Amino acid sequence: MPPSLAPTLMQMDVMGALSFGLINIILAFFFVDLFDTLGTLSALSSQAGYMKDGKLPKAEKALMSDSVATAVGAALGTSTVTSYVESASGIGLGGRTGFVSVVVAALFLLSIFFSPFVAAIPAYATAPALIIVGALMISAIKRIDLDDITESVPAFIALITIPLTYSIATGLQLGFIFYPLIKIIAGRSKEVHPIVYLLAIVFAARFVYIG
Known part of the structure; x- marks a missing residue:
């Protein structure tokens, strides 16, 4: 069975976050998340061929879904739920529509029940996949x-x-x-x-x- 969310679910210190001393930290997180997302979306969209004159069509919808996912992830107590450059591997294999994301989400849901096995996989085992992702991403340099x-x-x-x-x-x-x-x-x-x-x-x- 997957681990319980009880220790982290809705465990936000809202009043503490509203204190003046944390404004700089909140702004720092905001800018990091915003521009990480912008950079990732721009790179992935360029690879997928969606960029038009240097602009991403319907960017506001992509940013809205990303921001909602980030907020929900924080409420659940998980690491930031956001756009990841690893998506380039799916684009490189021909993924272009939202249906790809739905299938990946369903597979992630199933993987929850195999979390003990997934946790046993060492981090360095993903290195080859990340190298391939980097090679796919660098292709945009020709533009x-x-x-x-x-x-x-x-x-x-x-x-x-x-x-x-x-x-x-x-x-x-x-x-x-x-x-x-x-x-x-x-x-x-x-x-x-x-x-x-x-x-x-x-x-x-x-x-x-x-x-």
Whole structure:
């Protein structure tokens, strides 16, 4: 039988979370979750061929389902329920519709009853699958305009930062910071949307704040 949820179900300290001292921590978790999700969705959508002119159609629905799952997962006391880059393995094998997610969810539900056996599998046993996922994800690099240094350098900084920091959010934030900076240096500041400038300032302030 699967382990009981009783020790973690609805065990939130809501009043403690509302204290002023935890605002910074809550914001940190918010930004990490938000940009990890944005980065994952963008990469997976690009691999699946859903991106149109650099935009993800119906992104608000994807973010809404992700946020609801995150909240429900927290109420259950589980680790964060969110989008994972491992989904690239399913996309690489031809998965393109929501039915794939339904089948995977059903299989996860069945796997609950085999949790003692799953727990016995060492973490390093998943390494080959993760290497394949990484190879599938890196295929999107061919869409970067390598002839335009103002586009390629920020992308390279984001790409190299993600594995070094083990954080998609950190890589995206540095990309957002260097993209407008390099555009300004190149005298092409008008090509950058005002929201990108705003995000760059916010992310730079965050890096300064956390040291």
